[in-house]
Amino acid sequence: MSIEHNKQVVIRFNKEFFQSGNTAITKELLADNFKNHTAPPNAPTDASVMIQFITGFHKGFSEVTVQIHEVLAEDDKVSLRKTISAAHTGEFMGKPATGKKVEMNVIEIDILKDGKITDHWSRNDFMQIVQGL
Template sequence: MSSSSAGEAAKAVVRRNTEEVQGGGNFDLFDELFADDFLDHTPQPGRTPDKVGAKELYHVLREAFPDFHAVIHWQAADGDLVTTYKTYFGIHKGEIFGVPATGREIHFETVDAMRVVDGKITEHWGVANLYSLLEQIGAWPPAN
């Protein structure tokens, strides 16, 4: 497989995760796409940096935003490392960060990098604009 086709295959794996797992709630596919020894280099607070922690985060997001989905603006592959810039959307219908459902529409941007080896996501690094999300659900600035 050429470097270009390997990069395209890796991008397809990451896209499936974004669209079908995060956006569609297909957690059986999560188990297929993530390696058992997956490592999250930037886990969210309160989450373990492994496959279990990532799956828990996805469940929390889908419970807080049942219609959670992303628009992928672009992806780039450098060998087995895929960088994705996307915006997540949803309606706040469940608790997140201790904030009960507000019914508000939210959106926030994320840039992440995922390493894909043999069709499985093995590593993740990411930055999400959670400040924007907290503002939208009324959690920031903090109440006095």
């Protein structure tokens, strides 16, 4: 697959999975051997942790948007810098709705093979946001 195609796969995944909460998209855009290198210690490294997180996130937050600031790609790697914005309108991680608007800054790296994401790493400031709710 071309570098441009790989970039579009990662952008689509971000818009459909993170922004829209479409967990079914994992079957289409993540490889069978997908590995989430950002999974918490002792957690499964397949897509299940990400699916669980995004399902809970969309229950606790509304008006979710993903703004992609930069997309860089080389060979089979795509990296992006994004901001996820949302409003805390439901219970999340034991915290009742506050109505606060939040912004999470994320940098991620994905590896793709045959048009599917095989590996994922990300760094974000999410825990600081949760503490501020």
